[in-house]
Amino acid sequence: MDTNNARYQKQLNQVLRHLYINPLEKCNLRCKICYTKKTDPILTQKQILDFIDRYQNEYDLQTITFCGGEVFALKYYTDLLNILNSRGIFTQTITNGTIDHLDKIVLPNLNNLIVSIDGLAEYHDSNRGAGNFHKSMHFLKKAHKLNLHTEIFSIVTKQNMDQIDIFENYMRQELGKVSITYHPRKPPSYLAHHPISNIEGEISGFDYLTDSELVQIMQTRNTFPPKELGCYQISLASTGIVYGCCEGFRPIGNIGDPIEKLVYSLRNRIGGPCLGCSQTEFMCGIKHIINKMN
Template sequence: MAGTVNGSSWWSEVQLAVARRAAEAAVDAAVAYLMPDPAARLDRLLDAVGHFVRDPGDREKYLAFRRRVTGDPAIRARARQLLSNRTMVKRLAVNWGIQQLLLAPSERRHAEQRHGVHVPTFLLIDPTSACNLRCKGCWAAGYDRGPSLSRERFDSLLREAKELGIYWFVLSGGEPFAYKPLLDVVARHTDATFMAYTNGTLITDQVADRLAELGNFSPAISLEGWKEETDERRGAGVFDKVMAAMDRLRERGVIFGASVTVTSRNAETLFSDAFIDFLIDKGVAYLWSFHYVPVGPEADLDLMVKPHQRAWLVRRVNELRATRPIFIADFWNDGHFTQGCIAGARLYLHITPNGDAEPCAFAHFATHNINEVSLVDALKSPLFAAYQRRIPFSSNHYAPCPIIDNPAALREMVAESGARPTHPGAEAVLAADRARFLDDLSARWHEVADALERETHVTASERS
């Protein structure tokens, strides 16, 4: 818990500690109840939870969820699979569901009052730039392959974050599993939740065993589509290694996901019935969808998702959410859920392997480095302040991004804050030719997005 500065904060910390212990006991009892027969007992547990949902709006959402679970045998089968590792279920439920979502917001509010800075919900950290693959078009390819956060700084960064009420950490790279001290450091923070974007090829039997034991770490494994597409970008044999890694995780009850980069060439493949059903059969619990962003001087602009494809993705992802037992997040099309861009330390920031504090994984600019300052000081970056003043960058939440949807905003924020590129070539996204391309593409997308907004988010009064 955060350090105390007066009696009130001390009492708040005591209350939070007691609440966490009570939550752990409740989750432990619920899991123990479900384990013998999850499919049969899930209904009764949901009914019990429903007695505590009083708010009319929340009640409506609960009943819709209840109907979906009751009416979909596939969801019930997934419940049995996802509950197979009791340690993981308990730690994710307590650390993320209760600590991060219910208790931590109060801690973050106290920290904001104490430090006079907005505290985000989670951190994206690249502990290392090392990687065993050389994937074409990798967003991190511009960074040097040498730097890594020291074990001591990685550990202390997590402690600083938790003192601010941040208990959710997303890891990328580089390849997170190429960072030798990774799981030993994670083991020191059993009260936090970790997720990693990984190529999956380093998830051996030994690593899978450790993940099952820890219970607070979920890998999201990157795929480009089927074997041909994945091996073409990531290297021969990678797809088969990923399949083996997924099998290891599923056998041990480790909850894991997948991550895809959507381009103009693979969108229909990635969101086809066949591919989504394949992921579900492999045991994938969630899918993160990233649209291709032209990072670095060698970016292929032709790979960017076209406006008509992006509109199709909105409709297609909503269809899959209603018919498939897998959680899907489409970051560039899901701005309505987040009320705009989540970057710039509004909901998260990105720490690079050499310590630069960037607004997001695709905006490679910074004013502060956490090897030189504390996390609190890094949060006071003028670049982050510029983001937070402008979010949302558009009144239409189908266009949340300051890089591909509102590119003039990124140029303004970098100039206003005096931020520097964090690697050679990062400034290419601001250059005249790239700027003209992005301005034109974003203008065309706004036309489509405005029509989509009228189609999918009309108000009740407009319907009547």
């Protein structure tokens, strides 16, 4: 990291209050355009809690985001949330919203459920399987009733890009005010360079966005990666390898490493435009797009 760059430094200070943990890659669904491999390793609850304990000894940990695979498929998952919430940690769960254990969550106000909805029913189910739109909408509505926070992640392809306004109106009608972050379908330039998360899946009916469509969506909506980047963080994967962001493939260390060593490696990785990236040679395959926008 360029130690003179005050913007990176400020962003890193925020980022260090937030961990990302991916306990498994296994999933109950087989979405047609999912880019992740469904590999075997699964972190135990003890491995996760030991890592968090050591992290809390060094940093003011406020939030943990869990992703997978599908974390609600883990037997221990709601117990883990309850333990972390009882310590005052805010937990976020990225989920497909088809496995409902919501009644087991004890402290709803310390939870944000980020549910993946790719568009209206027909389109969503064409990727995720028949009946899953209904299940995930029911999950979101039940979460509201139970006073959990909710958000939506939505994959954008050529086919649903011009439906976004209709989609947003529908979601507002059904759920009230809700934040939606759009994930442009991982482009071929991402898949060609990521050694693990590189599944191409089905193309017909889910075409990649062109560069100009990518620029347009990044400029007009909340997206991941965000147009100003800064999306690095300590990210523990199901293998026990620690990366510099949720899309990482160049390790910064391992689950057993001293936390200071992990943070030192992350700090040394940060570079590039805007608020920076921890894999500047990769930048999620959108380096040329970010350069166009800035």
